[in-house]
Amino acid sequence: MITxxxxxxxxxxxxxxxxxxxxxxxxxVENGVTNWPNGVNTVLPAMMPPQGATxxxxxxxxxxxxxxxxxxxxxxFPGFGLDVYAQAFRxxxxxxxxxxxxxxxxxxxxxxxxxxxxxxxxxxxxxxxLNQIYLTPLYVNxxxxxxxxxxxxxxxxxxxxxxxxxxxxxxxxxxxxxxxxFDFTWFPSQxxxxxxxxxxxxxxKNDDTNYESGDLFNLDYFAGYRPSTAPQWQVGVAGHYxxxxxxxxxxxxxxxxxxxxxxxxxxxxxxxxxxxATAVVFKYLHETNVEYGTEGSSLWFQFAxxx
Numbered sequence: 001m002i003t004x005x006x007x008x009x010x011x012x013x014x015x016x017x018x019x020x021x022x023x024x025x026x027x028x029v030e031n032g033v034t035n036w037p038n039g040v041n042t043v044l045p046a047m048m049p050p051q052g053a054t055x056x057x058x059x060x061x062x063x064x065x066x067x068x069x070x071x072x073x074x075x076x077f078p079g080f081g082l083d084v085y086a087q088a089f090r091x092x093x094x095x096x097x098x099x100x101x102x103x104x105x106x107x108x109x110x111x112x113x114x115x116x117x118x119x120x121x122x123x124x125x126x127x128x129x130l131n132q133i134y135l136t137p138l139y140v141n142x143x144x145x146x147x148x149x150x151x152x153x154x155x156x157x158x159x160x161x162x163x164x165x166x167x168x169x170x171x172x173x174x175x176x177x178x179x180x181x182f183d184f185t186w187f188p189s190q191x192x193x194x195x196x197x198x199x200x201x202x203x204x205k206n207d208d209t210n211y212e213s214g215d216l217f218n219l220d221y222f223a224g225y226r227p228s229t230a231p232q233w234q235v236g237v238a239g240h241y242x243x244x245x246x247x248x249x250x251x252x253x254x255x256x257x258x259x260x261x262x263x264x265x266x267x268x269x270x271x272x273x274x275x276x277a278t279a280v281v282f283k284y285l286h287e288t289n290v291e292y293g294t295e296g297s298s299l300w301f302q303f304a305x306x307x
Contacts, residue, residue, distance in 0.1 A: 041197035046183035052096035065296025086114035125168035239266035
């Protein structure tokens with residue numbers, strides 16, 4: 001996570017605006033950010049490894065934004081520029097057990113970090129380091145049919161890396177988040193796929209700044225087509241919708257009008273499968289309709305392979 005601090009002259013408040021490198025999305029939670037990586041779960045989100053199997057995933061992201069906007073979409077900070085190069089690795093293991101009704105259980109972990117370049121109001125800084133670890137003790141998975149797959153899990157973000165409240169940029173958010181995740185993947189036909197991953201994130205307070213980021217709803221989505229003549233290929237539209245539903249607070253008091261993040265992103269996604277459990281994905285997501293957050297674009301490369 002990157003965090004920068006800047007003075008809002010008109011309000012006379014210290015506003016924090018943070019970016020989640022792994023998630024590629026800066027917003028109005030401390031300092032305006034979310035630990036959940038918005039837009040990450042657009043690739044078969046409810047498809048966990050088979051019973052008794054382990055899957056390895058990689059995520060490489062470049063995110064760039066040239067403005068941070070207020071609640072009206074106007075630029076909030078002059079001379080703003082943000083570039084993030086993020087890398088994350090994930091391991092999911094499905095336990096060798098299935099209930100009589102067909103429910104399986106998966107555990108997972110994600111480690112992330114990266115390089116963060118920030119420029120704002122004539123100041124600039126660069127930091128490289130760890131970001132956080134994301135732990136899901138147990139996903140509960142159920143496939144009521146061969147075409148419909150469902151999964152849910154409760155997870156936690158644990159910040160990693162050094163944090164300096166007086167620095168222009170940090171690689172860690174310095175606060176925990178707790179996420180309830182719901183995943184849905186549906187194949188209405190052999191060629192078509194519709195997937196969604198709604199999440200609700202509850203944020204803890206940053207004890208070094210006394211800033212408490214608001215809680216958020218996020219929906220990652222994908223609609224794709226796989227030609228029957230070349231089923232290893234898939235093309236489609238991916239993105240996310242993010243909406244903060246509680247206020248940011250500093251020292252227990254609401255920040256401005258709540259500094260609530262809102263954001264919509266959309267773009268193309270291309271999938272290629274080398275085998276049943278090995279694939280690569282490229283996607284490009286452009287952000288629009290942003291309130292209290294960075295407005296930019298992200299380029300993703302993802303892969304999956306069995307262990």
